Amino acid sequence: MTIPTTDPILTPGTPFADAVAAVRAGTPLDDAVAGLIAQLKVSEMLGLLDGDVPVREGLPAMSKEYNAVPVEAGRVDRLGIPGIRFTDGPRGVVMGASTAFPAAIARGATWDPDLERRVGDAIGQEARAQGANLFAGVCVNLPPFPGWGRTQESFGEDPVLLGTMGAALTAGVQPWVMACVKHYALNSMEEARFVVDVRVSEEVLHEAYLPHFRTIVESGVDAVMSAYNSVNGTWAGENPALLTDILRGRWGFRGFVMTDFVWGLRHPVESVAAGQDLEMPFAQQRAAALLPALKDGRLAKEDVERAARRLLGAQLRLALRALPTPADDVVASPAHRALAREVASAGTVLLRNEAVDDGAPRRSPAPAMPSDDGAPTRSGGTPTLPTRSPHAPLLPLDPETVGRVAVVGYLADQANLGDIGSSQVHPPATVSVLAGLRERLGDRVVTVDRAADQDTAVEAAREAEVAVVVVGLGPKDEGEAMVATEPETFQVLGGAFRFRPVARLAKVALSLAVRSKLAGGDRRELGLHRMDVALIRAVAAANPRTVVVVIGGSPIVLAPWDAEVAAVLMAWYPGMEGGRAIADVLLGTAEPGGRLPVVLPRRREDLPAVDWLARSVEYPRWWGQRWLDRNGLAAAYPFGFGLGYTTFWLGELEVGPVRDERFAVQLHVANSGRRRGKHVVQVYGLLPGQERPVRALLGFRAVELEAGESAFVTVECSVRPLLRWEYGRFEAPGGELGIEVGSWSGDPDALVGTVRVRSA
Numbered sequence: 121m122t123i124p125t126t127d128p129i130l131t132p133g134t135p136f137a138d139a140v141a142a143v144r145a146g147t148p149l150d151d152a153v154a155g156l157i158a159q160l161k162v163s164e165m166l167g168l169l170d171g172d173v174p175v176r177e178g179l180p181a182m183s184k185e186y187n188a189v190p191v192e193a194g195r196v197d198r199l200g201i202p203g204i205r206f207t208d209g210p211r212g213v214v215m216g217a218s219t220a221f222p223a224a225i226a227r228g229a230t231w232d233p234d235l236e237r238r239v240g241d242a243i244g245q246e247a248r249a250q251g252a253n254l255f256a257g258v259c260v261n262l263p264p265f266p267g268w269g270r271t272q273e274s275f276g277e278d279p280v281l282l283g284t285m286g287a288a289l290t291a292g293v294q295p296w297v298m299a300c301v302k303h304y305a306l307n308s309m310e311e312a313r314f315v316v317d318v319r320v321s322e323e324v325l326h327e328a329y330l331p332h333f334r335t336i337v338e339s340g341v342d343a344v345m346s347a348y349n350s351v352n353g354t355w356a357g358e359n360p361a362l363l364t365d366i367l368r369g370r371w372g373f374r375g376f377v378m379t380d381f382v383w384g385l386r387h388p389v390e391s392v393a394a395g396q397d398l399e400m401p402f403a404q405q406r407a408a409a410l411l412p413a414l415k416d417g418r419l420a421k422e423d424v425e426r427a428a429r430r431l432l433g434a435q436l437r438l439a440l441r442a443l444p445t446p447a448d449d450v451v452a453s454p455a456h457r458a459l460a461r462e463v464a465s466a467g468t469v470l471l472r473n474e475a476v477d478d479g480a481p482r483r484s485p486a487p488a489m490p491s492d493d494g495a496p497t498r499s500g501g502t503p504t505l506p507t508r509s510p511h512a513p514l515l516p517l518d519p520e521t522v523g524r525v526a527v528v529g530y531l532a533d534q535a536n537l538g539d540i541g542s543s544q545v546h547p548p549a550t551v552s553v554l555a556g557l558r559e560r561l562g563d564r565v566v567t568v569d570r571a572a573d574q575d576t577a578v579e580a581a582r583e584a585e586v587a588v589v590v591v592g593l594g595p596k597d598e599g600e601a602m603v604a605t606e607p608e609t610f611q612v613l614g615g616a617f618r619f620r621p622v623a624r625l626a627k628v629a630l631s632l633a634v635r636s637k638l639a640g641g642d643r644r645e646l647g648l649h650r651m652d653v654a655l656i657r658a659v660a661a662a663n664p665r666t667v668v669v670v671i672g673g674s675p676i677v678l679a680p681w682d683a684e685v686a687a688v689l690m691a692w693y694p695g696m697e698g699g700r701a702i703a704d705v706l707l708g709t710a711e712p713g714g715r716l717p718v719v720l721p722r723r724r725e726d727l728p729a730v731d732w733l734a735r736s737v738e739y740p741r742w743w744g745q746r747w748l749d750r751n752g753l754a755a756a757y758p759f760g761f762g763l764g765y766t767t768f769w770l771g772e773l774e775v776g777p778v779r780d781e782r783f784a785v786q787l788h789v790a791n792s793g794r795r796r797g798k799h800v801v802q803v804y805g806l807l808p809g810q811e812r813p814v815r816a817l818l819g820f821r822a823v824e825l826e827a828g829e830s831a832f833v834t835v836e837c838s839v840r841p842l843l844r845w846e847y848g849r850f851e852a853p854g855g856e857l858g859i860e861v862g863s864w865s866g867d868p869d870a871l872v873g874t875v876r877v878r879s880a
Contacts, residue, residue, distance in 0.1 A: 127202065127445075128190070128202050128205045128248065128251055128252060128253035128297075129202060129248075129253060129438060129439050129442045129445070130200070130202070130439045130442075131200045131202070133200075134199060134200020135155075135156060135159055135199045135200055136156065136199055136200035136201050136202070136435075136436075136439075137200055139152040139153070139155060139156055139436060140152075140436060140439045140440060142155075143436060143440060144440065149433060149436055149437070150429070150433070152436060153429050153432045153433050153436065154429075156199065156201065156432055157425060157428055157429065157432065159199055160196070160199070160428070162411075162414070163411070164196050164198070164199075165424060165425070165428050166406070166410050166411060166414070166424065167194060167196070167403075168193075168194035168196075168201075168203075168398075168427070168428045168431050168432070169194070169392070169397065169398055169399065169406055169410065169424065169427055169428070169431075170193060170194075170398065170399040170400075170402070170403050170404060170405075170406040170407055171191065171192070171193045171399065171400055171401045171402040171403050171404065172192045172193055172194070172195055172203065172403065173192070173401075173402055173403060174402060174403050174407070175382075175402040175403065175404040178401060178402040179382070179402065182401070186208075186214065186542060186544075187206075187207060187208050187214040187215055187542070188215060188216075189215060189251065190205035190206055190207055190215065190250070190251050190252045190253075191204075191205070191206040191207075191400065191401045192204065192205055192206075193206070193378075193398055193400060193401070194398070194431055201432065201435065202253060202435060203435075204253070204254050204298075204378070204398065204400075204431070204435075205251060205252045205253045205254060206252065206254050206256055206400065206401065207247050207250070207252035207254070207255055207256070207257075207297075208256055208257060208542050208543060209243065209255055209256065209257015209258075209259075209543060210223075210224045210257030210258065210259050210273055210289070210543060211223055211224070211257075211273075211537070211538060211543050211544075211545045211693075211695070212243055212246065212545040212547075213243060213246045213247045213250060213252070213255070213451075213545065214542070214543070214544065214545055214546075215247075215250045215251075215252065216246075216250050216451060216546070217451065217452055217546055217547060217548040218246050218250070218451055218452055218545055218546070218547065219242060219243075219246060219451070219452045219453075219456040219457060219459075219460055219545070219547060219696065220460065220537050220545040220546075220547040220550070220695050220696040221239055221242075221243070221459075221460045221463060221545075221695045221696075222460065222463050222464045222467055222692060222693060222694045222695040222698065223272040223273065223537075223538045223673050223692055223693040223695070224259060224272065224273050224274055224275050224285075225271060225272045225273075225274065225275065225276065225673050225674070225692050225693075225717060225718070226463070226464065226467035226468075226691075226692035226693060226694060226695070226714070227239060227275065227285065227463060227467055228274070228275030228276040228281060228282075228285055228467075228717035229276075229467040229468075229469055229690075229692065229714035229715060229716065229717050229762075230463065230466040230467045230713060230714060230822070231281070231714075231715050231717070231760075231800045231802075231820055231822050232466060232713075232822045233284050233285055233287070233288035234288070234822075235462070235463060235466060236285050236288040236289050236292065237288045237289070237291050237292040238292060238459060239289065239292060239459065239463060240288065240289040240290065240291060240292020240293040240294075240299075241292040241293070241295070241296075242292075242455075242456045242459055243255060243257070243289075243292070243293055244292060244293040244294070244295060244296030244297050245296055245446045245450045245456075246450060246451045246452075246456070247293075247296060247297045248296040248297050248442075248445055248446060249445065249446045249447065249448055249450050249451055250448075250451065252297055253297050253298060253435075253438060254297055254298040254299075254300055254342070254343065255293050255297050255298070255299055255300065256300040256302060256343070256345055256378075257289075257300075257543070258286050258289050258290055258293075258299055258300060258301040258302065258336065258341065259273040259274050259286075259301075259302050259303070260274055260275060260282040260283065260285075260286040260301060260302075260332045260333065260336065261273075261274050261302075261303055261306075261307050261308050262274070262277060262278075262279065262282060262308065262328070262329055262332065262743075263277060263308045263674070263718075263743075263744075264308060264328075264329075264728065264730075264739050264740055264743040264744075265308070265309075265727070265728055265729065265730040265743070266643075266646055266674060266675040266718075266721070266724075266727050266744075267598075267642050267643035267644065267645075267646060267674060267675075267732075268308045268309065268310060268642055268643075268674065269310035269311070269539070269598045269599050269600060269601060269640050269641045269642045269643065269674075270308075270310055270539075270541075270543075270599070270600055271598070271673055271674035271675075271718070272538050272539065272598065272599070272672075272673025272674060272692070272693055273543050273600075273673075275717060276717025276718050277717065277718045277719065277743065277744040277745070277759065278717070278744075278745075278759065278816075278817045279328065279331040279332045279335075279817075279841065280331075280332075280335075280816075280817045280818065280819065280820075280838065280841060281717055281817060281820070282332035282335075283331060283332035283333075283334070283335030283336060284335070284820075286301060286332060286335070286336045287335055287336050287339035287341075290336055290339055290340070290341050291339065294340070294342070294441070295441065295442065295443045296442065296443060296446075297438070297442075298342035298343055298434055298435075298438050299341050299342055299343070300341070300342065300343035300344065300345050300378065301333060301336045301337070301341050301343070301344055301345070302344070302345035302347075302380070303345055303346065303347040303348070303356075303380055304333055304344050304345065304346050304347060304356065304362065304367070304377075305325075305329060305330060305333060305347060305351060305356060305362055306318040306320060306325075306329050306347065306349060306351055306356070306739055307347035307348065307349055307356070308739075309349070309642065309730065309732060309734070309737065310599075310600060310601040310640075310641050310642045310732070311601045311641045311642050311732045311733055312349075312732060312733050312734055312735070312737075313347075313348045313349055313601070314348050314349075314383050314609040315349075315609065315735055316349045316350070316734055316735060316736065316737060317349065317350040317351070317352070317353060317735065317736045317737075318349050318350065318351050318352070318737060318738075318739055319352060319736060319737065319738045319739070320351065320352065320738065320739045321741075322845065323844065323845040323846070324739065324740075324741045325351075325845075326845040326850070327741075327841075327843075327844065327845050328739075328741060328743075329739060330366070331840060331841070334371055337367065337371045337372075337373045338371065341375060342375045342376075342434045342437070342438070343375050343376050343377070343378055343434065344367065344373065344375065344376075344377045344378075345377075345378050345379070345380055346359075346362075346363065346377055346378070346379055346380060346384060346396065347380060348380050348383055348384060355385070355386050355387075357379045357380070357384040357385050357386070357391060357396055358385060358386065358387055358390060358391035358394040358396050359394065360393075360394040360395060363377055363394055363395030363396060364394065364395040367395070368395065374430070374433070375430065375433075375434050376397040376398060376427070376430040376431045376433075376434050377395060377396055377397050377398070377430075378396075378397065378398040378399075378400050379396060379398065379399050379400050380400070381400055381401050381542075382401070382402070382404070382612070383609050383612050384399065384400065385399050385405055385406075385612070386612065388405035388406040388408075388409040388410065389409050389410065389413040389418055389419050392410070392419060392423045392424060392427055393419075393420065393423045396427075397427040397430050397431055398427070398431060405612065410424070452547060452548050452696075457696065457697055458697075460695045460696055460697040461697035461700050461701045461704070462701075462710075463695070463701075464691075464694040464695050464697055464698045464700075464701030464702070465701040465702075465704050465705050465710035465711070465712070465713060466710075466711075466713035466714065466798075467692060467694075467713065467714045468689055468690065468691050468692075468694070468701065468702065468705050468712045468713070468714050469689070469690040469712065469714035469715060469716055469761075469762045470515070470687070470688075470689055470705075470712035470714075470762060470763040470764065470765075471678070471682070471688040471689070471690055471720075471757050471761070471762070471763065472682055472685070472686070472687055472688040472763070473513040473514060473515050473686070473687045473763050474513060474514065474686045474687065475512060475513050475514070475686075476514055476664050476665050476686050513686075513687070514586070514665055514667065514686040514687045515667065515687050515705075515706060515708075515712075515765070516705070516706065516707055516708025516765055517586060517706055517707050517708065518707075518708070519560055519561065519707040519708070519709075522561070522564070522585060522586060522707075523564065523584070523585035523586075524564055524565075524566055524583065524584040524585050524586075525557060525561060525564055525565050525566070525584055525585065525586045525587075525588060526566050526567065526577075526580040526581045526583070526584035526586070526587045526588065526659075526663075527553065527554050527557055527565055527566070527567045527588045527590065528567060528568055528577040528580060528581060528587065528588070528589055528590070528655070528659065529577075529588075529589045529590035529591045529652070529655060529669075530570055530590075530591065530651075530652070531553075531590045531591060531592055531594070531671050532552065532553050532554045532567060532570075532588075532590040533552045533553075533554045533555070533567070533570065534552055534594070534671075535550035535552060535696075536550075536552065536553070536594075536671050536691075536693055536694055536695075536698050536699075537550065537693055537695065537696070538595075538599070538673060538693035539595050539598065539599025539600055539640050539673070540595045540599065540640075541599050541600025541601075541640075542600055543600065545696075547696040549696065550696045550698075550699075551696065551697055551698065551699035551700050552698075552699045553588070553590045553669060553691075553698070553699045553702050553703070554567055554590075554699070555699050556698075556699030556700040556701070556702055556703035556704075557588070557699075557702075557703045557706070559700065559703065560703050560707055561707075566580055566583075566584060567580070568580050574651075574654065574655055574658055577655060577658075577659065578658045578659055578661075578662045579662075581659040581662050581663045581666070582662040582663055584663060585665065586663070586665045586666075586667065587659050587660075587662075587663040587665065587666045587667070588666075588667045588668075588669060588706070589655060589656050589659050589666060589667070589668045589669070589685075590668075590669045590671065591648055591649075591652035591655065591656065591668065591669075591670060591671070592648065592652070592669075592670045592671030592672040592676070592691075593643075593648075593671060593672035593673065593674075593676070594671070595640050596640060597640055597643060597672075598640045598641070598642070598643050598672070598673060598674060599640030599641065599673075600640070601640070601641040601642070641732070642732040643674065644732070645724060646674075646675055646676060646677040646721070646724045647676070647677045647724070648670075648676065648678075653681050656668055656681050656684070656685065657681055657684060660681075660684045660685045661684075664686060665686055666685045666686055666687075667685070667686065667687040667688075667689065667706065668681075668682075668685050668687070668688050668689070669689045669691050669702060670688065670689065670690050670691060671691055671692070671693065671694075672690075672692065672693070673692060673693050674718070675718050675719065675720050675721065675727075676690075676720065677720065677721060677722070677723060677724055677756070678720060678756060678757075679722050679723070679756055682756075689702070689705065689706075689712065690714065690716070708765065711764055711765055711766075711796070711797050711798050712762070712763070712764060712765070713762075713764075713798045713822075714762050715760050715761060715762035715800045715802075715864070716757055716758070716759055716760060716761050716762060716864075717759075718744060718759065719744050719745040719748060719755045719757070719758060719759040719865075720755060720756045720757040721748065721753075721755060721756060722753075722754065722755070722756040726748060726753050727743075727744070727747055727748070728740055728742075728743060728747055742814075744759065745758060745759035745815070745865050745866075746807075746814050746815070746816070749810075749812060749813060749814040749815060749865075749866070750810060750812060750814050751812075752812050755866075758864045758865045758866050759817075759864065759865040760800070760802050760817075760820075760863070760864035760865045761863075761864040761865075762800070762864075764797045764798060764799070765793075765795055765797055766791055766792075766793030766794065766795050766796070766797035766827065767791070767792045767793040768789060768790065768791055768792065768793075768797070768799040768825075768863075769788075769789070769790045769792045770787055770788070770789055770801065770861065770862070770863075770871055771787065771788045771790075771871070772786075772787055772788040772832075773785060773786070773787045773861055773871040773872075773873055774786045774787070775859065775873040775874065775875055777876075778839055778875060778876060778877065778878055781838055781839050781840055781878075782836065782837065782838055782839075783837050783839065783875055784834050784835065784836055784837065785803055785819070785834070785835045785837060785859070785861055785873070786832060786833065786834050786835075787801065787832070787833055787835075787861060787871065788830060788831075788832055788833075789801060789823050789825065789830065789831055789832075789833045790825070790828075790829070790830035790831075791825035791826060791827055791828060791829050791830070792828075793827055794827050795827050796824065796825070796826045796827060797824070797825065797827075798822060798823065798824045799822075799823050799824075799825070799863070800820055800821070800822050800823070800863070801820060801821050801822075801823060801833060801835055801861065801863075802817065802820045802861070802862060802863065802864065802865070802867075803817070803818045803819045803820065803835050803837050803859060803860070803861050804816065804817055804818060804859065804860045804861075804862075804865055804870075805818045805839070805841060805842045805857055805858070805859050805875070806857060806858040806859070806860070807842065808842070808853040808857060809853070813866075815860065815865050815866065816841035816842065817841065817865070818837040818838055818839065818841055818842070818859065819835045819836055819837030819838065820835065821833060821834075821835045821836075835861075839852075839875065839877045839878070842857055842877050843877065852877045852878050853877060854877075855876070855877075856874040856875065856876050856877075857874060857875055857876075857877055858872065858873075858874055859872070859873050859874065859875050860872055861873070
């Protein structure tokens with residue numbers, strides 16, 4: 121009798137449920153998995169290794185509405201095996217009307233893994249309530265070139281920040297569903313992702329582009345999604361060096377590997393032996409190729425069974441730990457919307473906040489922590505309470521006394537959620553910056569129609585006490601490229617697509633369809649649109665009390681217009697509650713808690729460039745802040761930088777010994793300002809052998825303190841970023857290396873110390 125499987129975790133009275141009960145009673149999990157495999161028919165076992173829906177049915181449905189319901193793979197109702205029930209991310213659950221959290225880059229800007237764990241918990245609940253058992257939204261790809269379209273889906277540019285935040289998201293999700301980290305590996309070019317071969321030396325691969333994946337694997341992630349691109353000549357989805365030698369051999373990963381969707385495989389039979397367990401999302405290449413290959417000996421049965429064991433083992437481990445399914449009303453619940461609002465303000469970065477006198481902003485000489493009286497204050501020295509200056513910074517605005525506020529800019533009344541690719545979340549409602557400010561200030565907020573000319577906006581700003589200009593990027597500018605760039609990628613679909621003329625026509629048709637939906641891709645230029653810059657300058661000339669709110673998901677060059685305005689907020693893509701959160705920050709209800717997870721250069725030319733359509737590219741050892749450090753170039757706003765509404769003092773540094781690649785630093789942190797605030801203590805190591813100081817993040821900790829409060833803070837750090845890959849293993853450079861504990865990368869007043877690094 122066929123027993124329908126309706127629960128994504130476990131259906132009582134089935135052989136799968138019996139296996140779960142046996143493990144709880146003491147049976148080793150591997151034995152329980154073997155018992156299930158023994159009951160599978162050959163067709164059922166092979167069916168574990170790909171999606172359940174035929175490609176001819178699934179592709180049209182997915183093109184119409186992506187991931188509207190869980191994407192299923194390997195479901196066997198006869199035995200109660202739930203299979204994989206996939207939902208995408210990382211802004212939230214793609215299915216249904218779910219909570220749209222700020223984009224991952226905004227959450228990376230919080231530098232707060234505890235907060236990210238709470239986001240993961242909410243996402244896990246919403247995924248489970250809607251029938252999923254796997255969340256594939258832990259994206260940690262490192263962008264070596266600024267402008268990658270999916271930078272918004274990752275947490276930033278640093279391996280330690282990526283790994284820490286990704287592990288936190290994983291931990292939050294896992295009591296509810298399985299977590300999957302992606303895209304393994306070196307997937308940071310969007311428009312060429314289906315065809316590009318990434319060339320990288322072994323040492324740079326292990327030192328720069330894999331450490332964050334390793335951190336998340338060691339945290340116990342359930343699944344790894346392979347990338348589309350090839351690495352050193354072998355497709356990532358069937359690359360034995362990546363999938364078997366490194367992932368399982370060196371790191372001890374015991375979960376399963378799944379492909380990225382549709383084009384994630386090129387050789388379905390060989391991929392099984394290489395370590396690829398699951399082709400997603402359809403019954404596609406493997407459905408046609410595996411059974412004949414098994415019969416004629418090209419596919420070894422033990423390779424099939426090994427993949428099946430990994431897939432079933434992950435499902436059993438989830439059933440053993442899973443919490444009860446939440447009620448449907450958890451989806452976009454008031455609590456989750458409140459969390460989205462909290463996260464949005466915590467990730468908003470205050471880049472500039474000047475006092476306004478004599479009709480113009482006063483220019484700060486360099487990035488510095490500001491006091492609440494407008495005077496720049498750095499870490500170190502003796503904590504003192506500042507005296508009140510006659511000219512306070514523009515922000516925060518006083519909601520009780522502020523007069524008319526003009527809100528202008530094309531994005532002022534937009535949802536600001538991010539791109540429209542596979543990470544798109546469809547919340548039940550969104551709040552724009554304009555709506556958020558109107559909720560708080562009522563008819564004191566004035567605006568102009570988006571179609572109005574610049575002169576109309578300038579006139580509104582001139583008659584207001586404060587002008588807020590909302591500008592930035594959107595789906596047209598950046599995001600996932602949904603088009604396969606070459607006909608050969610369509611040939612992977614099989615059937616009539618195997619013929620190149622048909623594949624070429626399909627490529628053209630899909631390109632036209634996607635362009636009509638405003639798909640983004642990679643960015644060639646890093647500045648704002650010219651009309652945005654013109655609007656900013658015109659408004660600032662009319663009203664020196666101008667705040668610019670920048671929307672976007674990757675590094676944006678702000679110079680030279682940033683010097684002409686009083687305040688700049690980097691709001692990223694702030695999610696469904698973003699408008700309320702930005703209002704909270706502008707009006708001082710919330711601290712602008714963000715610190716930059718990526719460096720903002722002075723010029724596009726200051727960072728490495730790439731041909732986004734290249735068929736082959738070499739990934740560099742140096743990127744982002746490290747590139748600037750090594751080349752002696754100053755950042756406009758350094759990695760880790762962010763201002764607040766109060767001041768902090770750091771002192772009394774103590775550096776502990778290294779044990780098992782870990783060490784701790786302790787220091788005294790004091791809030792020397794006049795209001796509660798947040799500070800992110802950042803620990804950097806100086807890479808050996810460099811002519812100029814090149815810094816690598818070793819650890820960080822977000823600290824919140826009341827005015828006048830102080831605390832001794834411990835920051836857990838890793839020496840891994842200081843190790844070098846030589847002769848197939850990590851080696852210590854030897855001796856003592858310098859560390860800096862401060863407020864951003866290159867903070868001139870950072871506390872300094874040393875750490876003795878040992879080999880792994």
